[in-house]
Amino acid sequence: MSTVPPTTVQAYRASLLHFHADPAFNPDACLWHEDGLLIVADGKVSAAGDYAQLFPTLPAGALVIDYRGKVIMPGFIDTHLHFPQTDMIASPAPGLLPWLETYTFPTERQFGDPAHAREVADFFLDELLRCGTTTAMVYCTVHRESVDAFFEASAARNLRMAAGKVLMDRNCPEFLRDTAESGARDSEDLIKKWHNKGRAMYAITPRFAPTSTEAQLRMTGELAAAYPDTFIQTHVSENADECSWVKSLFPDARSYLDVYDHYGLMRERAMFGHCIWLDDRDFERMAETGSAAAICPTSNFFLGSGLFDFEKADAARVSLSLATDVGAGTSFSMLQTMNEAYKVARLKGSYLPAARMFYLATLGAARSMQLEGTIGSFVAGAEADFIVLDPKATPLLARRTERCNNLEELLFALALLGDDRCVGATYAAGRKVHERASTTQA
Structure with missing residues (x-):
């Protein structure tokens, strides 16, 4: 069990996406957690992975912000x-x-x-x-x-x-x-x-x-x-x-x-x-x-x-x-x-x-930029700059993503049909710096 005081920890539940390599040269470059948890402490990533594995490690009273149905990825x-x-x-x-x-x-x-x-x-x-x-x-x-x-x-x-x-x-x-x-x-x-x-x-x-x-x-x-x-x-x-x-x-x-x-x-x-x-x-x-x-x-x-x-x-x-x-x-x-x-x-x-x-x-x-480990991924210790993408941000995108069969199709739909309306929230160093009015949290 973590000894970090709960007041310094925030956790975000959603599908998680980040990378550890270039997909052009490594077929296993993508790190994807369908039901994931991103844990942030003092503005930095503490852990990122499957919700079922990480939730029990949270200190008592830690706030879990629920973004299920959306995708959290590095900014x-x-x-x-x-x-x-x-x-x-x-x-x-x-x-x-x-x-x-x-x-x-x-x-x-x-x-x-x-x-x-x-x-x-x-x-x-x-x-x-x-x-x-x-x-x-x-x-x-x-x-x-x-x-x-x-x-x-x-x-x-x-x-x-x-x-x-x-x-x-x-x-x-x-x-x-x-x-x-x-x-x-x-x-x-x-x-x-x-x-x-x-x-x-x-x-x-x-x-x-x-x-x-x-x-x-x-x-x-x-x-x-x-x-x-x-x-x-x-x-x-x-x-x-x-x-x-x-x-x-x-x-x-x-x-x-x-x-x-x-x-x-x-x-x-x-x-x-x-x-x-x-x-x-x-x-x-x-x-x-x-x-x-x-x-x-x-x-x-x-x-x-x-x-x-x-x-x-x-x-x-x-x-x-x-x-x-x-x-x-x-x-x-x-x-x-x-x-x-x-x-x-x-x-x-x-x-x-x-x-x-x-x-x-x-x-x-x-x-x-020679900044791997500082930004761009969810490795432990990276600065907690991340975004919440909504695959249902527009009627057309929602209709298309309902029919996606795999991660590549989902990402392709976001890239080809998406724009600023897909960005439900933006966080910098663990602090929310933008939120679309339509984004809801549990």
């Missing part, structure tokens, strides 16, 4: 999105570069105002929680104020978030331009202020190679070496025109990705958004360095950028994750992102099972 992890682009989501443009010029840069100009930045950050985080996302890798703007506003809003909700100030010292409007020196100085100040403070994590954030001079990339690499437990996030090989532009700016580089490699920006905790036009050697280099790819299917469809090649990435055993890429991405929902990822795979001639999609949005993302 979603979104590895690439832009909080300042919240208000320009679904803006029309013929491609990536004109979209940046027409909408992105003018919108980001406003984030030197701390009050505006905080108001958008509050809405952005609440939207993530409504969609079941408990951790994200987030681009702020070039303004230090945008980073402070984001982490203040995140700390108020006790969320594990990675974010950073965008670095741009060329090929952008003057009103969004820093310098190699000021960008590095501001980033280092923000690292010291926020990284590993509470649940905040800092991400060194060169926007993409075309908007940084060689001097800025060099100083960014030096900063990444000086603070090896920080994250790095940037874009690579998203769009064919962009790739041509990079070739003209860095003619000596073997590839677009090689630009970052040359300046020491490929290492563990480096997250590269998109990765559509990489070649075999690029993927091999990602695997060698422990760098990871954030796959952004909704934004890639929206901007007509191309289709991610799952088979090529898997052949090199690159760490993969899914991302919404708001605001080029058209939804905050990781379920809708799974829907689009499935279609990307089919159009490239491969198949993406539902279990793999849920893995990529949880443990796969945690592994990509």
Whole structure:
């Protein structure tokens, strides 16, 4: 019998889902308990397993919250999105570069105002929680104020978030331009202020190679070496025109990705958004360095950028994750992102099972961020970030899931038919931070 005082223990009864491996390489990767119990103590997972086995271990008087009929799983992890682009989501443009010029840069100009930045950050985080996302890798703007506003809003909700100030010292409007020196100085100040403070994590954030001079990339690499437990996030090989532009700016580089490699920006905790036009050697280099790819299917469809090649990435055993890429991405929902990822795979001639999609949005993302054991699963000691999914959230979903014959069919229905309405509740560090009005508890 546990000796933990009952006031520190909460237990949640539902079907439980999490992973211990990648389903693409391990057929037994999925951990599923039809009638399960998740036990949380002091904001961390104490145990997860069958209700019949774990219920007798609870201390007398421990509260059991009954979510039977629903699925509890780790919170979603979104590895690439832009909080300042919240208000320009679904803006029309013929491609990536004109979209940046027409909408992105003018919108980001406003984030030197701390009050505006905080108001958008509050809405952005609440939207993530409504969609079941408990951790994200987030681009702020070039303004230090945008980073402070984001982490203040995140700390108020006790969320594990990675974010950073965008670095741009060329090929952008003057009103969004820093310098190699000021960008590095501001980033280092923000690292010291926020990284590993509470649940905040800092991400060194060169926007993409075309908007940084060689001097800025060099100083960014030096900063990444000086603070090896920080994250790095940037874009690579998203769009064919962009790739041509990079070739003209860095003619000596073997590839677009090689630009970052040359300046020491490929290492563990480096997250590269998109990765559509990489070649075999690029993927091999990602695997060698422990760098990871954030796959952004909704934004890639929206901007007509191309289709991610799952088979090529898997052949090199690159760490993969899914991302919404708001605001080029058209939804905050990781379920809708799974829907689009499935279609990307089919159009490239491969198949993406539902279990793999849920893995990529949880443990796969945690592994990509070098955070396995901290988030993304229900191993003992992991932070208790979890969500409650309702397979009957809509009439169509309820009708379809009543006819599911196995777990794969259930997960496939959630991924292809689900959206934010499926998220009955979201918990961060054991505390409820979102609940849909229709969710009931016994």
